[in-house]
Amino acid sequence: MKKSTSLSNILQLVIPEEKMLPFLEELKYIDVARKFTVYDLFLFLAEAAFQQWEGYRDGEQRMALCGQRSVDHSTLSKKAKDVPFQLFKRLLDLMIGLCNRKTRRVLGIPKELLIVDSTTITVGLGRLTWAPHKGQKAGVKLHVGIIGDQGELHKVTETTGYEPDLKSCPDQLDRRFILVADRSYGKHKLFDSYQEQENRQYFVIRLRDNTTFTNPISRCRKHPFSGSIKQDLTCQLGKNMALSQNRSRVVILEDPKGNPVILATNLHWYSPEGIAEIYKKRWQIEVFFR
Template identity: 80%
Template structure:
């Protein structure tokens, strides 16, 4: 039972080796490995993220126990350096398409939230000289969008740590959702672009406290504001060259410490309290980043090249998507007395001490995958 419920066994059901071939052909990559192939690397990185191995050398000692092909440290390191990380990025998108619930929408206004932000993984400059940040530090960024409430990973892209978040935002947009973001994404000219798009991008984005409101007009309201709301108005944002072409709605509230929170949006039919509640959902992406860093070994970078670093990070995110899917499907399948939290599922699965009903469910993984 233990072997049949290992992560690598389930990965092989979800992503059989033949799925890699057309992608590798598109990337013009020829796998010349015999003892250790690209597919072996994929399974290694998956188990390394799941079991939080410390690096290539540590993984070499644990591979056989996880049912993986044994190989020496040098071969493993060279393979990770050689395989283009675009392969793992595409496989992540395949996994997201397989495991995330399909959004069924009618024509109309989107209601679900797409929460975007980035997280930086930093190391010493000597390890990643191609990705300097400041001083003696280097690092890379993962820019992610998750579906609010469901905590499903929707889109991801990567940059070096110096890259501004705004430059990656275009890769995360999806007009089927309301974009929710912090001040790093609050550029007025982008708001005009969102408004001008044929498939308008609705958004709730925090502004800097020194933002200029040009020609402000307070919105009429019969009842006093509730909660921490202080103002609700429409205006153009910025001044001179930075002045927005369109008028946008601005909702101003106070955070628990009494500091102002200024939100810009093009959702004119929501109450100001509704706009504030949408922005409060932004904390979910902080929870997401904290979880993957604590549970998927993301801060511990094994290699030093772009392929090795980004390949490891994309495989860790792929494991997150798969675990989230297995957890949600399992909780909907097992008896209510056997239901688990996501944290407990991850911990018990890693230790191979899941309750019997869960082990039976995972042993039937082939049927789970065919129902995706």
């Protein structure tokens, strides 16, 4: 795998390729493929079901965008026909058996929120000549993280007033929590780094209203959206040089005034209403500043 989505990361963690080998031996199936193995097919079918791809031809166009080895639709079809169906029944049983608390602990999926934002404190320029801000004002900026619901201070980083929030954001990261932040933290390349296995950081971050969605795919849903939710999709973010390499989930809702609120996240197993509820808790840091 060249790059992986969150789903593929989870599958490769809980069902690595070596766990499949005893099943292949039991079924007396010898996998002679080098370019596209049985394990690659397993990850492809899981992603196809997760994102509701329409078939092999559709998957051929989308699999590279999800970090999977790219092969043509005929290779996919031939491989699927060749592999015993019993193998996937065994894998399904294995996946069901792994849906427990122990597995969730191994994956390290956090529940608590880390809400991050900054506030600027200004004084006369003569008092802080080393920190000019605007006109005759000087200022320092506090980059603050608090633990949601508890309201406890997690970490504070001090900079001059002109320091961008994004530059100090790495100092606030903590993989034990779900990062919640506003638009000033919504850089697409950062989202790519958050989804890398060694740097994985779960997040819910608001995007700017003019963000471009590239290769969007709507997530299927059995029931209508409730409340203010308008859309739930996956896509690459941005375009040209600013295009993200990985796909992110995007949930779009409306605020009480009818304005769009666009949220990016890698929490693929939450409901869109759950994502919206997480972001609403960002208001706690505004109350903290006041």
